[in-house]
Amino acid sequence: MSEALRTAEILSIGDELIHGSNLDTNARWLAQLLERHGVAVVRFTVVGDDPVLLEAAMREACERADLVVATGGLGPTLDDRTRDVAAKIAGGPLWFDAPSWQAIQDYLRARNRPIPDSNRRQAEFPPSAVVLSNPVGTAPAFRVRIHRAELFAFPGVPREMKRLAEDHLAPWLAKLPGAQPIAQQCLLVLGPSEALLGERIEPFMVAGREPAVGVTASGGMLTIRIVARGRDRAAAAAACEDTASQIRPLLGEWLLAEGEATLAELAVLRLVARKVTVAAAESCTAGLFSAKLAEVPGVSAVFLGSVVSYANDVKISALGVDPALLQRHGAVSEEVTAAMARGACERIGARLGLSVSGVAGPGGGTAEKPVGTICFGLCLDGAVTTWTLRFPDLGREFLRERAAIELLAAVLRHVP
């Protein structure tokens, strides 16, 4: 990391955030941008529009960090106070920038919008601020030195914030003296609990280790994230890979994939690369697997369709499952998921058919097949595989999510 830029903080401003009406997605996006430029973000702060509380938060951030990126509070209304508060901390009055006011008027006029006088406020800036023009909205951003920190103030509208950060913050970061790039590498793990995985890779997770290793959980998937700094991007990436190469042998078949892509993206990429068309027969997941696949743009090249066979009659009529199988083994059985997977291929005309049938609860569990028992089936070019997993009963939502993830993982495991 740059000697001149040790730490960065992000400050999100707005009553709608602090009251829980809107989710702050700006801080996350900015953190990713900053990390890509080798800047470590150490804190996000969210405050409302109250000027006293905003001033305290902004002052503290500028005293702690070398770089503070603020979003929000640059609108034309009276509750937009980022300009005023920054001026107060910088110790001088706001100044009026005539070219900015002209640009705001031009922007509104080009869109046949009225030009309320309140927009004039958006052309005012704290002392010594550098004006950062906004081609996609009325609120210009600015950059100003406050205490030890460089403060960037962007509008809160995500679309405008992203454009302005790319136009003004990214080039500024790239020019920092001695900026040390960060690299990160992800290992996607499916199988163990977070505790079990943590135990296996415990020596890598100690505080202060370089590269840093962390684990995050989402819907039963675990992601091991390795973050390293280096002289240049290649050195940082090499440090990541060095740690990854020590961790991989500890994971065995738990290791599902590597990289930043989501599991759905990886599955779709694999199917597209191998030109394998896919269909599904979903019971307890009721379309969740198909919906996850279809999150990925371009999936239509391989995904043909699915049958959600919630009722047994639909398993029989729409997938051709033999009623005798249902009678003899029950809907949650590998015999039935085998027939469902085969039916998905035949009825929909796909090379790969995936199926799932399970007890997601809260009702429906038995001693033999308790809540959490989920059977899977996979048919690839006519060859059928089935398997059963017994998940802990962490609730209906978890079980359905986990089952859908299992099918995405099955694509990676079974389509070579």
Place this chain on the structure above:
Amino acid sequence: MSEALRTAEILSIGDELIHGSNLDTNARWLAQLLERHGVAVVRFTVVGDDPVLLEAAMREACERADLVVATGGLGPTLDDRTRDVAAKIAGGPLWFDAPSWQAIQDYLRARNRPIPDSNRRQAEFPPSAVVLSNPVGTAPAFRVRIHRAELFAFPGVPREMKRLAEDHLAPWLAKLPGAQPIAQQCLLVLGPSEALLGERIEPFMVAGREPAVGVTASGGMLTIRIVARGRDRAAAAAACEDTASQIRPLLGEWLLAEGEATLAELAVLRLVARKVTVAAAESCTAGLFSAKLAEVPGVSAVFLGSVVSYANDVKISALGVDPALLQRHGAVSEEVTAAMARGACERIGARLGLSVSGVAGPGGGTAEKPVGTICFGLCLDGAVTTWTLRFPDLGREFLRERAAIELLAAVLRHVP
């Protein structure tokens, strides 16, 4: 608000948050819970797992606020440091709680999971902490007095955090001296943009109004939340209803439903009450509507199944759509959604069939049917209705979510 509890802050802990890998949704949820109990949240802070930076953030929050709710850092791995840091600030060593360790072992054993020794760490607590048991996971929470603040520490997994906050934080807030009972009432709105709705009900949304009125948006659905305090629950509820009765006439047909239930729950309740079986034919949503229905336990009484007809061939083979219709009008047309809805009823044997076909982007838009054009169909006991909506192109995820919500709303509108 209680005299004894002027300000609250929320502290979210985890490297996955500060690196931008995961979005912090816990702070927003907690802010809404606290507001419902009359507690004003003035700041959210997000920090990583670094113990020095975590200690600074926790110490500062506990010096500023009367109540600090922390989430994350209670897992079994070494990078989970909330316990240690809280103990350090509280000024004493961690103590081991044997009953908690027993509960953790019981929890894992009941789910046939291994019991790694690392989980023992989760039974350690800061000095004077009150243990808050966790029935839905291994990490017990705790409450401890630090400086002027009461600190609640919850696990970061949203499902566990929510359950523990409802079990332990909400009752604690309700018992605060001078706490006034709170009532809340929700109006579910579908149709206008958030800005348009905000304009319509602007006089109700001024800061400091009693009862308070707020709007939250989720996937195109808007919820107007009215929160009132009163001497007792009945008085608070009456104040809510008084405001609701003034707002209702302003909403017209935008008003879809009232209450705390989700749209999926309302749709399933309606279908169960009217004994109407349902099936779907989903194209651009690819199972999302069916998956949302199936989130509701007991849905199997009415939901039979669906066809995800992503490819045109599947619309023809699995739903019986006439190829000539596809040829003449295109897959995104009311002619085709009419045939899909009828096909869903006939092929799956349901009284109600719902269908959707649209341009979710990023590709596939034309001048006549730009991205955001979505056609719907509904067939109830043989009678078919179709309609087309043109949504702003707020991205593939938004459009698919909005389309699935439209079908849930259609159940309420068309099943009397």
